[in-house]
Amino acid sequence: MKNLLFPHAFQLVGWVMFVPSLLMGALVYFGVLSFAGSLETVVNDSVIIGIALGALFVVCSKERVEDEMTRSIRLASLLNSIYVYVTLLIGCTILLNSVDFLAFAVFNMVLLPIIFVCNFRSEMHRYNKMCEDEK
Template structure:
C-alpha cells in the first residue's frame, strides 16, 4: 500500500530514542524534580506571559527556564515519529488498525478530559491540561501497537 502521509519506517527508531528519555525527564520537570540549570537565564520572546510577581508581558522578552518547553517539544516530535512511521509491511489491514486506533484514542482522550473537567480544579486542572497535550498520541501508540501485537500473535498461531 502506498501512503505518502506516513514517515519512513526508520523514523520509528528515532522516535523511540527521542520519546522515552524526554517523557521521563518531562514528567520530572513538570513536578520540579529536574531542570537544565544552564537555561535559568534564558531570555525568550513571548507573545504573552503573565507572571504573578512581575506582571504580564505582551510581545516582549521574559526570563524563563525552557527545560519544560524543550522536553515537551521533544516528546511530541518523538511520539509523532513513533505513531506515524510506516510499518515494514504496511498494508490495508495495518491502515485499518491505525485509523481505528486513532479514533479510539480520540474518544478515550476526550472522555478523560470531560471527566477531569468535572472533577479537577485550579492547579490540578492545569496539570491535567499539561498532560492532555500528550495523551492522545500516547493512547494511540499504546492501542495501535497492542492491536498489532495481538494480530501478529493470532496469525503466528494459525501457521
Template structure:
C-alpha cells in the same frame, strides 16, 4: 499501498529514541517539579500574563526556565515520529489497526479531558491540560503497537 501522510519507516527508530527518554523526563518533571537551572534564559513572548494587577503585556522578553518547553517539544516530535511512521509492512490490516487506534485514543483522550474539566480546578487544571496534550499520542502508540502485536501473534498461532 500508498500512505502519503506517513513518515518513512526509519523515522520510527528516531521517534523511539526521542520519545521514551523525554516521556520519562516529563513524568519526573511532573512528579517532583524538576527544572534544569542552566535553562533559565530570556525568551521572546507574544502574550505574557502575570495574573497580577499589572495585567497582560505583549511582544517583549522575559526570563523563563525552558525545561517544560524542551520536554514537551521533544515528547511531541518523538511521539509524532513514532506514531505516524510507516511499518515495515504497511498493508490494509495495519492501516485498519492504525485508524481504529487513532479513533480509540481520541475518544479516550477527550473522555479524560472532560473528566478534568468537571473535576479539576485551579493550577492543577493547567497541569491536566499539559498532560492531555501528550496523552493522545501516548494512548495511540500504546494501543496501536498492542494491536499490532496481537495481530501478529494471532497469525503466528494460526500457522
C-alpha cells in the same frame, strides 16, 4: 494514506526522541530534577517537543509490512484514542478544579499522542501475535 506516512526508519528516530523526553518530563514534573531560570523553560519546551515529535514519528511511520490491516488498525487506534482523550478531557473538566486542573492541563498537551502510541502498539502486538498463532 500510505503516501502520507514517514519511511520506516523514522520509527526508530521517534522512539529515541519519545522515551527519553517522556522520562525527562516525568522527572521534572515530579521534582526529581529541577532547573532554574531560562534553562527550565528550555527543558520544558524540549520535553514537550520531544514527546510530540517522537510520538508523531512512531505512529506515522510505515511498519516493516504495511498492508491494509495495518492501515485499518492505525485508523481504528486513532479513533479509539480520540474517544479516550475526549472522555478524559470532559471528565477532568467536570471533576477537577484550580491547581488539579492546571496539573491535568500540563499532561493534556501530550496526552493524545501518548494514548495513540500505546493503543496502536498494543493493537499491532495483538495482531502480530494472532498471525503467529495461526501459523
